[in-house]
Structure formats: structure tokens, C-alpha cells
Amino acid sequence: MKKLIIPFILMCVLIISACSDSTKNQATEDASETITYQSENGPIEVPAHPERVVVLTGNAGDLISLGINIVGVDEWSMESPLFKDQLKDVTVVSDEQIEKIIELQPDLIIGASDNNNLDKLKKIAPTVIYTYNKVDYLTQHLEIGKAVNKEKEAQDWIDDFKKRANTVGNKIKEKIGENATVTVMESYDKDMGILGDSWGRGTEVLYQAMGMKMPEKVKEMTSKEGYYMISSEVLPDYVGDYLIVSKYNGQDNSYQNTDLYKEMPAVKNNHVIEVDGNTFLFNDSLTLDYQLNYFEEQFLK
Known part of the structure; x- marks a missing residue:
């Protein structure tokens, strides 16, 4: 009886180990997967599933509503009482604090076209920039949704908001x-x-x-x-x-x-x-x- 149990246990261990390796490989593939986002400055490769985003514009609320993890945010966004709970553990950064942003290890940066040090930011992580009021406010939300691979979620909110507001x-x-x-x-x-x-x-x-x-x-x-x-x-x-x-x-x-x-x-x-x-x-x-x-x-x- 014992001879039968031992091979069974070994088989279970091998199966669990294989599943664990598969999960790790999938996580690695997800982290390295990219999409091409058509930004206002042309196509840019961005993470398909961004996990550490730095926001240097007033769009933190858009990213929060889309379920995106923010690790760094501008000072003005941090002042909004609406974001207090979601940003309580997030670091305040500016476009002048390059070393501080590097320490946050972002995989995506959302910035403004008038940010300083854009060339340096782009060397840290893919950097998507927006010009304030270049597009209307609803299109802006949709664009951010596209940039973080959440276009459907963004469009669903837009459709619902328009109905409610009307x-x-x-x-x-x-x-x-x-x-x-x-x-x-x-x-x-x-x-x-x-x-x-x-x-x-x-x-x-x-x-x-x-x-x-x-x-x-x-x-x-x-x-x-x-x-x-x-x-x-x-x-x-x-x-x-x-x-x-x-x-x-x-x-x-x-x-x-x-x-x-x-x-x-x-x-x-x-x-x-x-x-x-x-x-x-x-x-x-x-x-x-x-x-x-x-x-x-x-x-x-």
C-alpha cells in the first residue's frame, strides 16, 4: 500500500510544480506584452497590462476609475478629496524629479505636452503625453482608456455618463x-x-x-x-x-x-x-x- 502512495504523491508534486511554472510564465508574458497606442505624437509601444503608472497630468481619476495602479502622481491630483483613499500610498512627483520617478520603476508614464524633461521621462518608461483641451473631455477619457488597454470600459462609462447627464x-x-x-x-x-x-x-x-x-x-x-x-x-x-x-x-x-x-x-x-x-x-x-x-x-x- 505504501509503495502505491509514494508514486501518487510524487505525481501530485510534479503536477503542482508544472502548474506553478505555467502561472509564472503566463505572468511574465503578460508583463512583457505590449500594444501600439496611436498617440497625438504618433504610434508608441505601451504595456498591454500596465502595473506601475506615473501620472503627471490631471487625469488620475480616469486611471483610478479604470482600475489602473498608480505609483506616482502630480501634486494637484493629490489635493483632490475624491482621490484621497485611492492615492493614500502613492508618491507625489513632478516632472523635475527624475531620480524619484526612476525609483518608482514605472512601466508607463502619462504626461502633458508642456511637461519638462520629456526626453528623460521617455528613457525611463513609455511616455504618453496629452495636450490639454486638444480633444474634448469625453474623448480624453477614451484616449486614456486606449492607452492602458481599457477602451471598452472607457466607452461604457462615456455612454452611461451622457445618458445620466442628459x-x-x-x-x-x-x-x-x-x-x-x-x-x-x-x-x-x-x-x-x-x-x-x-x-x-x-x-x-x-x-x-x-x-x-x-x-x-x-x-x-x-x-x-x-x-x-x-x-x-x-x-x-x-x-x-x-x-x-x-x-x-x-x-x-x-x-x-x-x-x-x-x-x-x-x-x-x-x-x-x-x-x-x-x-x-x-x-x-x-x-x-x-x-x-x-x-x-x-x-x-
Whole structure:
């Protein structure tokens, strides 16, 4: 009986060992597999299954929503409360910290066309760069999906988001009127600006996804740069029926205590919606979902 058991045990060991070797070989093949991504600067070979990504743009939320592991991220992304849990163990890096990025051993870098040291970054890992607002916000999400081999997942989110935003937009316009206008402004340090339809801070959701209208003067002045810097004294000239105010903690918001501000119709009618600047800064998929839900709650409450 013992003579029969020993060969059986040996056979099991060999089978387990073979399965283990097969798994290791598969993992190695997966790690070395690449795809060709058609970037804005031409084709580039990138990992088919990236495992260690450094992000030097405001697109961390897109990668998080697609289930991509981030090992390094820009400082602004780290400031978003929406990414706090997902980025808690991630290293903050900049395009100037080449040695720090090398230590992270990335297999893919997502950068911006205006990043410094792009030649050095490309020597560390395949580097895909994007130019801000070169494509619309939904196409940007799709492009990032393609770059990390998650195109279907990205497209599924886009299709769902468009439906949800259209439904919410119709509800809001039914309540406030089809022709009601909305202005988005931001005060940061001593600067104040009004924003166009593609500058983060909820503008894509309001104007593009939900179809809200902006005042003609805002449309005119933001048509070139996407934003327009003003002084607080002329703010009433740009404010429509509703005002979205993007605010940052610790900033000087004393203009809100002036008679000029308080006498604006949007303020007197309680049509001001304040948002946290760090939370609303980006236009990635996670942030867009949050913005849509927030606007639905605020406009329809």
C-alpha cells in the first residue's frame, strides 16, 4: 500500500510544480506584452497590462476609475478629496524629479505636452503625453482608456455618463427654465476669472453634458483662452441667473461681503452654488460623476 502512495504523491508534486511554472510564465508574458497606442505624437509601444503608472497630468481619476495602479502622481491630483483613499500610498512627483520617478520603476508614464524633461521621462518608461483641451473631455477619457488597454470600459462609462447627464440636465432646465443662464467663476489668490465650457470646475458638465446656457458676454470673452480674468468690480457684468463659485480654503473671499456682490440678482435670489475648488478642479471621469451628482442635488433641492 505504501509503495502505491509514494508514486501518487510524487505525481501530485510534479503536477503542482508544472502548474506553478505555467502561472509564472503566463505572468511574465503578460508583463512583457505590449500594444501600439496611436498617440497625438504618433504610434508608441505601451504595456498591454500596465502595473506601475506615473501620472503627471490631471487625469488620475480616469486611471483610478479604470482600475489602473498608480505609483506616482502630480501634486494637484493629490489635493483632490475624491482621490484621497485611492492615492493614500502613492508618491507625489513632478516632472523635475527624475531620480524619484526612476525609483518608482514605472512601466508607463502619462504626461502633458508642456511637461519638462520629456526626453528623460521617455528613457525611463513609455511616455504618453496629452495636450490639454486638444480633444474634448469625453474623448480624453477614451484616449486614456486606449492607452492602458481599457477602451471598452472607457466607452461604457462615456455612454452611461451622457445618458445620466442628459436626464439631469432636462430636470434642471424644467425647473429653472430653458433660457436660464449660468456663470462659473473662480477666485484664487488675488485673481478672479470666469470660465468657458471646457475648463474643469464643472463647466463640462454644466454646458456640454447638461446643455445649460452661459451669458453671451461670458461666451464671448472665454471663447479664445477658455477663461477670462476680471476684477471683482466688473463681476456683475458677467453673472447670469445662476452663479457657480469655485472656492479654495484659506483664500480671500472678501468680495462676497461687498454691496456690489450682494446686490447681484443671482445672489439676491439665492441662486449661488458654492463648490470646493480642489474637488471640482478636474474633468476626469470620477470628478465628472461627482460634479453631476452635486449639481443635481443643488439645483433641484
